Amino acid sequence: MIKKEMIAMLLAGGQGSRLGVLTADVAKPAVSFGGKYRIIDFPLSNCINSGVDTVGVLTQYQPLRLNTHIGIGIPWDLDRNVGGVSILPPYEKSTSSEWYTGTANAIYQNLRYMEQYNPDYVLILGGDHIYKMDYEVMLDFHKANNADVTLATIPVPLEEASRFGVVITDEHKKIQEFEEKPEHPRSNLASMGIYIFSWPVLREALLKLKDQPACDFGKHIIPYCHEQGKRIFAYEYNGYWKDVGTLGSYWESNMELIDLIPVFNLYEEFWKIYTKSDRIPPQYIAKDAVVDKAIIGEGCEIYGEVHNSVIGCGVTIEKGAVVRDSIIMSSTTIGAGTTVDKSIIAEGVTVGKNCELGIGEEKENKVKPSVYAFGLVTIGEDSVIPDGVKIGKNTAISGITEPADYPNGLLDGGETLIKVGDRE
Amino acid sequence: MRAIGIVLAGGNSSRMKELSNKRAIAAMPIAGSFRSIDFTLSNMSNSHIQKVAVFTQYNAKSLNEHLNSSKWWDFGRKQGGLYVFTPTTTPENSYWYRGTADAIAQNIGFLKSSHEPYVVIASGDGVYKMDYNKVLEYHIAKKADFTVVTTDMNEKDDPSRFGVISTDMDGRITSFEEKPIQAKGQQVSAGIYIVRRRLLIELIEKADQEERYDFVKDILIRYKDIKKIYAYKLDTYWSNISSVESYFRTNMDFLKPEIRDYFFKQYPDVYSKVQDLPPAKYNAGSDVRNSLVSSGCIINGQVEDSILFKEVYVGNNCVIKNSIILNDVYIGDNTHIENCIVESRDTIRANTEYIGENGQIRIVIEKNERYAL
Numbered sequence: 001m002i003k004k005e006m007i008a009m010l011l012a013g014g015q016g017s018r019l020g021v022l023t024a025d026v027a028k029p030a031v032s033f034g035g036k037y038r039i040i041d042f043p044l045s046n047c048i049n050s051g052v053d054t055v056g057v058l059t060q061y062q063p064l065r066l067n068t069h070i071g072i073g074i075p076w077d078l079d080r081n082v083g084g085v086s087i088l089p090p091y092e093k094s095t096s097s098e099w100y101t102g103t104a105n106a107i108y109q110n111l112r113y114m115e116q117y118n119p120d121y122v123l124i125l126g127g128d129h130i131y132k133m134d135y136e137v138m139l140d141f142h143k144a145n146n147a148d149v150t151l152a153t154i155p156v157p158l159e160e161a162s163r164f165g166v167v168i169t170d171e172h173k174k175i176q177e178f179e180e181k182p183e184h185p186r187s188n189l190a191s192m193g194i195y196i197f198s199w200p201v202l203r204e205a206l207l208k209l210k211d212q213p214a215c216d217f218g219k220h221i222i223p224y225c226h227e228q229g230k231r232i233f234a235y236e237y238n239g240y241w242k243d244v245g246t247l248g249s250y251w252e253s254n255m256e257l258i259d260l261i262p263v264f265n266l267y268e269e270f271w272k273i274y275t276k277s278d279r280i281p282p283q284y285i286a287k288d289a290v291v292d293k294a295i296i297g298e299g300c301e302i303y304g305e306v307h308n309s310v311i312g313c314g315v316t317i318e319k320g321a322v323v324r325d326s327i328i329m330s331s332t333t334i335g336a337g338t339t340v341d342k343s344i345i346a347e348g349v350t351v352g353k354n355c356e357l358g359i360g361e362e363k364e365n366k367v368k369p370s371v372y373a374f375g376l377v378t379i380g381e382d383s384v385i386p387d388g389v390k391i392g393k394n395t396a397i398s399g400i401t402e403p404a405d406y407p408n409g410l411l412d413g414g415e416t417l418i419k420v421g422d423r424e
Numbered sequence: 425m426r427a428i429g430i431v432l433a434g435g436n437s438s439r440m441k442e443l444s445n446k447r448a449i450a451a452m453p454i455a456g457s458f459r460s461i462d463f464t465l466s467n468m469s470n471s472h473i474q475k476v477a478v479f480t481q482y483n484a485k486s487l488n489e490h491l492n493s494s495k496w497w498d499f500g501r502k503q504g505g506l507y508v509f510t511p512t513t514t515p516e517n518s519y520w521y522r523g524t525a526d527a528i529a530q531n532i533g534f535l536k537s538s539h540e541p542y543v544v545i546a547s548g549d550g551v552y553k554m555d556y557n558k559v560l561e562y563h564i565a566k567k568a569d570f571t572v573v574t575t576d577m578n579e580k581d582d583p584s585r586f587g588v589i590s591t592d593m594d595g596r597i598t599s600f601e602e603k604p605i606q607a608k609g610q611q612v613s614a615g616i617y618i619v620r621r622r623l624l625i626e627l628i629e630k631a632d633q634e635e636r637y638d639f640v641k642d643i644l645i646r647y648k649d650i651k652k653i654y655a656y657k658l659d660t661y662w663s664n665i666s667s668v669e670s671y672f673r674t675n676m677d678f679l680k681p682e683i684r685d686y687f688f689k690q691y692p693d694v695y696s697k698v699q700d701l702p703p704a705k706y707n708a709g710s711d712v713r714n715s716l717v718s719s720g721c722i723i724n725g726q727v728e729d730s731i732l733f734k735e736v737y738v739g740n741n742c743v744i745k746n747s748i749i750l751n752d753v754y755i756g757d758n759t760h761i762e763n764c765i766v767e768s769r770d771t772i773r774a775n776t777e778y779i780g781e782n783g784q785i786r787i788v789i790e791k792n793e794r795y796a797l
Contacts, residue, residue: 034702036702036703075698260707275700280694280695280698281457282455282456282716282717282718282731284679288713292706292707292711293706293708295702295703295705295706296706297719298457298718298719310703
């Protein structure tokens, strides 16, 4: 008989539209982070480090990169005879066929996947945060409280609590009330979107609410369990936890990795973060290169200058190029003599020679002011930037661009340049 | 491919001096992120050889750790796999491997139970890329009994480390001198051989009965005139690392862009065990020039014309020049290291100086207590 005490269901189907062109062709959990990782590496590594060896990854939006990254789970030791990692896309059924319409709906559509492992507990995870967490400790808390549902929560500054769903607990951490983005928060314990359910409770709730449109954990399942008088507890987590949902927070949390002793330390032997390494060779720093305050991935060739930046694997920075305060993802080339300031450049981009990125005054982005802000230049994957162009702040570029796309050789601050169409 | 692979990784060499105290040559770290056996194993995998035996004997701990899973070279298959054979005592045999031929003889069952018609034998200490299928085609076309891969020796090398070969116009080997004092020519054996499996079994069993144990001396050289032994010339990069000088030089070769391009960027790739180390980190004050840096390194000082292997920590105000720092070395502040090879897992105290003088490479072994940061 197959039996797993706790299995994990990782919701990785979201687009993460606030990351703009970075998620045009990839799901948010597959976006690179910290030079060599992808965001999903953090929850997956947490699972295996916590002893959870059965993980269902629910995919929907642009799953190709996720599928190739996860494969059969070798990098995380999730290639198992029983359990391991399974990718769970939406599928056609004889009665109905629908996409995953909400977080809980996605889990409901995979009831049979969970049933085959006879779990006692199910851990629900998202794929869009950077953190290290021992889910086993949370499970111990769940068991000690004889809980039906446990929410992971994190204390946030009270003035910021109105951005989150907060919970109000009694002295035993039993949850009394929920408040979604309250104007005047009465608690600073924010829900992290990580839940442990006792399996019968989850199963019953999913079946009961199966006809609920866009069934969601925060909006429907948890309130339902609360109404039914289930024992819901708040597990308090006090480590590093960073939402990388916006370009600003994504840029910031990458930059934090460069600090002398980073708050989020990737260099500890304990609690390693695993990833699929496509490249093994060392990086080469040339004779005239300058590198200070940076983290750099495998197989890079640095001939220019790198200051205060995060560089992915297999990046080439040509002679005379200067990269400052930027994130350059894998396999990108920065041409000779080009200056890159405060930019996020996705994978496989070619930036021409003698370009200037991130110049001039900050202007509000004309198309998506709330997405392309923070004074950043954002370039989507496999884009091409021609030689000699200048690019202002709060801009976004995607696709193979040509000199004609830059009037007077300039993409002014606040502009968006997205070339659609099939790539050859 | 219609061949099985045998990697001879048992050896030790006094020319490696203190570096071989710790590991077999096949396990020597190369080019920042690799071990020397990775090149041969990757070549075998990329040539679609599915079944590979590694014969090891001397100080095999490091090598066994490296080979703890076959998945990195894609040998973890139902058909085939990676086999590590160390000497075992049996009712018939209580010897260590008395030579390369004896190593094969003691594991003759591996050859007998295979069905592939050919065997590729290669040493584990060569740094090169090669498609063994090309050699096999040549072997078949020449109707050879043995094919020996040869290469032109680097002029800086000492011929007494190699088997020196001369051939006739057709490529058939006419003379084969093992480790001569003076070489007659530049052509040397690369330690890579192809032979029909049944012939190999026959000759190995015969040698065993005659109590001859060396593959080169007792089989190749002894049968040179009776069997048809051909030379296949390898004209791409090849280096053997079995002396401190050649080890140092081979590593430093990777500072050249054309060598990096050949090994790191061109198809096919060289594989190695993946260690999941974080990216290298450069703190304020780091000044790195013309150097290779591997993952997991943290650099605070100056590094020039050097190779840092994995997880090297370089303290503040350090100066490292023309040196190789092996895996997991901690270098305290204000230390000067020049013309050295620093052994792996060393801890170098702050304010110290290590300099290799008179063109000599100094091997540094410092087992000090390491304090956590």
